[in-house]
Structure formats: structure tokens, C-alpha cells
Amino acid sequence: xxxxxxxxxxxxxxxxxxxxxxxxxxxxxxxxxxxxxxxxxxxxxxxxxxxxxxxxxxxxxxxxxxxxxxxxxxxxxxxxxxx
Ligand SMILES: [Zn+2]
Numbered sequence: 001x002x003x004x005x006x007x008x009x010x011x012x013x014x015x016x017x018x019x020x021x022x023x024x025x026x027x028x029x030x031x032x033x034x035x036x037x038x039x040x041x042x043x044x045x046x047x048x049x050x051x052x053x054x055x056x057x058x059x060x061x062x063x064x065x066x067x068x069x070x071x072x073x074x075x076x077x078x079x080x081x082x083x
Contacts (some may be wrong), residue, residue: 011059020047020065034067036076048076 005012021029031051038046050067057063067073 006057006060006062007064008055008062009060011057013029013058015054015056015058018056020052020054036073037080038076040080048072 004014006014020032022032023043024030034050035047036050038048048069049068050073052065052067055064055066
């Protein structure tokens with residue numbers, strides 16, 4: 001559940017689901033994301049990717065990060081641990 005108040009200052013001036021982009025050459029946007037390795041090959045490993053989304057407090061500047069597919073990232077993590 002999304003909370004509508006800041007966990008630090010309690011403000012309700014919150015922006016949800018802001019995309020986080022890195023600006024490369026020519027202001028080309030590259031969305032920042034988490035990469036979890038899924039396979040344990042020496043070469044050509046597969047990765048599970050999770051785009052980072054930010055919840056921003058516009059009163060104190062606190063930024064909380066989250067991903068949309070935490071379960072998929074966790075499963076990919078477990079695969080490389082060989083549990
Ligand atoms: Zn705040």
C-alpha cells in the first residue's frame with residue numbers, strides 16, 4: 001500500500017512513481033534499474049531487471065525507492081544462491 005505521508009516529516013506533498021533517469025549524451029534518458037543475475041554461466045548470464053521508482057517528499061526532500069517486481073527479483077536472487 002502506498003502511504004500518502006512522508007515517513008520522515010509527515011508531509012502530504014508526495015509525488016508517487018516518479019521515474020528515475022540518468023541523462024546520457026544528448027540528454028538521452030536512461031532509466032535506472034536494479035539488475036539481479038539469474039544464471040551462473042561464465043559468459044552470457046541472464047538478468048532480472050527492475051526499474052526504480054521514486055516516492056518524493058516535496059517538503060523535506062526525502063526520496064524512497066522501490067521496484068515494481070520485487071518477487072521476480074527475489075526469485076532470481078535465490079536461483080544464483082542454489083538454495
Ligand atoms: Zn518529508
